Amino acid sequence: MNRTILPLAAVLVVAGLLTFGLSQRPWAPRADVPQPIPFSHRIHAGINKIPCQYCHEYARRSQTSGVPPVARCVGCHGAALVGGLQPVTRPWMDHTQPPFEIRWNRVYTLPDFVRFTHRPHIAAGVACQTCHGPVQTMDRIEPVHEINMGFCLTCHTQRKVSTDCDTCHF
């Protein structure tokens, strides 16, 4: 008896775990990502209306949109990194050790076999919010859409652009 039931039960448990595990969508953007400093997109992009590409300057030129260098922050916040920052940001900037790197945690991740590139999307006039949601209302970035193949293809189909596999997979 045991010889049949135990493995069978085990297989069921395993199947359940697998179903559960895969339903977690391994590549889904994470909603619970803490960041090293409480940077607010609401204040920057919403209230102060700073264009997205002022900071994410590579989006129109490269695959990656680029995370702004610390020098870009300092450009507005003060002339020198130490002492020059506005009092409101200093408490958090002080945590960053020389050479003043900010180690952001990634919210959006794509697997290696997807060759997404920002450049043509910006050129086609796709708003950043189309994929990233109303970033200008968020204090901490949280994903609104799950960036999976279905999401990409919905838009590509609507816009009548290539839905060939090797547009993104090569």
Place this chain on the structure above:
Amino acid sequence: MSEGFSRRSFLKLAATAGAAAAVPGCQPAARKLIPYVVPDENVIPGVPQFYATTCTECGAGCGVVARIREGRVIKLEGNPADPIGKGTICARGHAALQGVYNPDRLRNPMRRQGSSLKTVSWDEAEKLLNDALKAAAAKGKNRIAYLGPAHQGPTLRAITEAWLAAYQSYRGIFYEAISETPARDAAEMCFGQRDLPVYHLNKAEVLISFGADFNETWRSPVELGRQFAEFRAPQARRGKLAIGYAYYVSPRMNITAGRCDEWIAAPAGAEAAIALSVLNVILSQGWVSPNAQIDVAGLKSFVASYDPATVSQQTGVPAKTIEAMGERFGKADGAVALAGGDDPATHAAAYVLNVVTGNLGRTMEFLEGMPPEPETRTNDVVAALDSMRNGEVDVLFINETNPVFSMPPAWRAAEAIQKVPLVVWAGGVPGETAEYAHLLLPLHHPLEDWRDTFPRAGVHGLGQPVMQPVFWSKPLGDLLIASARESGVKNAAPWENSQDALRTGWMKLNPKAAAADAEGFWIQSLREGGYVEPTQQAQVKLNVAALKTSPASRELPKLVLAAYPHPFLYDGRGADKPWLQEIPEPVTQIVWDSWAEIHPETAKQYGISKDEVVEIRSSEGVIKTAAHISERVCKGVVSVPIGQGHTSLGRYAKGVGANPFVLLKPGQFSAAVTISPTHTTHELATALFKEHELGRSIVEAQTITELANGVKPKEWQTDEVPKPYEMYPTWQYPVHQWGMTIDANACTGCSACVAACYAENNVPFVGRENVINGRIMSWIRLERYYPEQKYEHQPLLFLAPMLCQQCHHAPCEPVCPVFAAYHTQEGLNGQVYNRCVGTRYCENNCPYKVRRFNWWKPEWPEPLNYQLNPDVTVRGAGVMEKCTFCVQRIRHAEINAMIEKRPVRDGEIVPACVQTCPTHALSFGDMNDKNSEMMKRRVATNNDKRTYRSLNELNTQPAITYLRELYNEREKA
């Protein structure tokens, strides 16, 4: 077994439970995004940068453009502004990347203590060196010796000499194992000057090469390969459609010979006799050009003892063949003779052949302002070794060169080096010589360093560092300049560092431009990768008086060893680069090994069977290597490639094959040997399926007469599909249909395309065992077949690059159960790696065998993985992969076009293999665009009658159209 849980069930359960536990782990840990603190305004992450620099893998000095991504060099391509490579490089040039990222490179300075090596700081190492130098200089003159390669570039040469002079030494030895000294000695004898000529093969209609493998390693293979393809292209000559007629005289049919019309099998050492005999025919028949103004009677004594009949008796080459060679050469409107090998007499005969037929200044010319002779004369090398042995040298500084591996045993280099109290070895991957060093210093790879090249008159290459050094290394120039300054001699090295030395020397190249705007001249040179100036032909006259006596003919032993440089490993320096080990030697298709090529009759005579390990013994030494029995080697010859047999030089070279240098006498590449079977076998790894085409139309060829008459060759008349049929609705290509035209006649077999593909597409290398198991991963290969006896006329080899044919009716696609292999809207046979489940049905169904399966997770030991192209997915285990015409490059161009709101331009997309082909045998374009360069090539005059599609009878309708190989009909022997 008791009731309940068996061990087996437990293991099963444990395994599945483990897998289940691992599932939540799929959620990747939050990855970091770390921006620059202060960005480099010239760097856009994700967008490559390009730097012009020079290749230093051989002395040819091609210009290259390095592609840099995020601070790492990931690809080298030819520099279009460079007159030598003209935008293309060879396989060895590509593999320079694996020199930079070689995992076995010396990482920090080391000092030998007893039998072990201890890491030391640079300060410590330099102090040790400089103290020893000072002590040696205090003892007297010439107590210090430098041993380095000959082709280092003028600046590094000047720095080395200044450094030596600072320590009162003049013992700079610049050594090349494969020497050009015989060619220079012959030039001195014939013309009274030691410069080497440059050649224009494309201006000839007959070519004879006496052992000069100009498509592989001889002089400047990229440039000569390009000229050779032009020479072999069909064109109207004297009112008739013709291709150049080429002879190759050598003991072994290498790939250069395989692309000629006739391979004259001559025992090693007989090349000179045959060359002189051809000259004899020309002189005695009076086919001497009146323009040459030669004292024919005076020259006759030079070849007196070399009449065809006598030479035929000595060498076994029929007198009729020699006479035919002479007749063709003498009557040709433009002919060129090339000579390789160790015998100055061969070189002299080739020079004289060119002169008497009026080809000096036409197919062969001497230029004013050639670089000085780079190599140290043999006598001086031997003298330096002797003084080391006698304890007259206190410090020996060895840069890169590997004398223990490559010097003839008679010189006893290892013994001499051991006598030196302080041996300093500096370089990349430590080889055999480094084992004798007391101090090992890591040097910058040339791609991390400043350098210049001066390959020939009028061409100056400027090399700049393309990336930060990978390891804790230093530039050799800086090291020597700092060391020279330590000597205390005033103004010993009048430069700040090697960059300053380079720039100072560079300004002298064009004083006018430098005076007007030094910075501008410098920046322009950096951008263009060098400086090219017009050249002037030198007035050189044949000195007939010096050629009064016939050179003595070499004795031809019963069994003779013919050692030759491996096309990729050269003198052994390429053996540490896995790409070069894994790209098959084009004729034998053997990888990761060395072999002794023996004619079947000779093998029978000595009782040697296929793959049997044989012992080859000469007066100098003995080696053991597996026998490769082949008809493409002269009877009575054992032919062994140089380059393998390392006992050191990193994980990829160590313990592979045998080193024929140990059999050779100084200055000779042939030797009398004995051979004995050992009754053990060692399988030679090859990726080849079959030696013959077996009547299939994979690679096709036709004679030039057939082309001129518009006759389809008999052999290939049945390869048409009677009526092309469609089983499914046919594919439509509304925008593009990508295709290629490949001129098999222009392919020289150099394999640059294979290396370029490895670099561009992250193709893993697998090693010998896996190649034997049929698991080689290359997406493009050189398809080589031997001719079969049954046909009247055949070329020496059938050869063409084979890559995915991107079939219109692809056999791979319908068999994929998961639609991973699918047809793209642009006509490619796409492969979706993340969808592939690894059934390998597609591979089984592919008639071209161009799909590759990942049997395991590919590995690139750190830092070789730094070279990987970030634009291409690294495929995991269990996934099928294949060529997609570099779809990443297609996408890139399409995105550019879309952003600029224009169609993709013809020529904008260049796959890696097409980009690097020295002869432009491959071209890529849109089959929907009849005006594309690629499509026009299919219909061009003389091309339209030689198009074919590989395995056309299968109705796969490939997107690649080949142009047939062409060859001249040979007279029946």
